[in-house]
Amino acid sequence: MKDLDVRGLSCPAPVVSVKKALEAGEGVLRVLLDDGAPRENVTRFAQGRGYTVQEEALEGGFALTLSAAADQKPKEAASQGGAVLLIGSDRLGDGPEELGRLLMRNFIMTLVEVAELPDRMLFINTGVLLTAAGSEVIDALEALGNRGVEVLSCGICLDFFKKKESLAAGGVTNMFTIAESLLGARSVVRL
């Protein structure tokens, strides 16, 4: 059994770390984390993937032991065949700009309520305006991150729009990761 210490990390980093460890094939994982949002989010995420969660109070935090059921096959990482959502614009569909922006915001907020989520969301071109400060979908992207969706924005694009310092949801990625994710994905939905 492996120990994973995510104490002191802010959301969604604990869920992302747990997701990576489980996808690396850990059948049983003991996670040391802080009480509050990290504890709730990791529990919800692991249970959603069919793991049983045993809780133990520690001094200054909690330990959760996540165990895969006997017939549970660990879910594959996006780079190894998961579902990827490629968001290449801050607008959804062709037509009036205002409507397109409204539809994209509505789509991302609606995803939070959907059961089957993508493994990874890649934001490129004007799509990165959705992950930067001032975007109205930051809360929704955080909620998706807490459910195990990896939110990644293209670094070149953030730089182009001078948004590098104001990324507000998820992490920065490069074209290698984007290319590998797209080519290795089980399915890609481009918006």
Place this chain on the structure above:
Amino acid sequence: MVREGDYVAIFNSIHRVMEAERLLKDKRLSILLIPAPRALAADCGLAIRYSEAARVEVEAALAQAGLLPRELYRRTGEDYVKIEGEV
């Protein structure tokens, strides 16, 4: 998307909800255009969310512009309670 005690205003067309959003944002009121919660039937699938603190200003602005919502609800626990009468 909708927190305890928040108000959810349902409009009867996409044009009205977009106009209401524009008006309220121009007035720098704290509102958010959201997907209408599944429990509430909305023709256009969109709603405007605001808090108790912003309620008076939001509804006064909408009334002045002739953009009052078709229905208004308040999140209470897991339910949306309809606010009856004149908004």
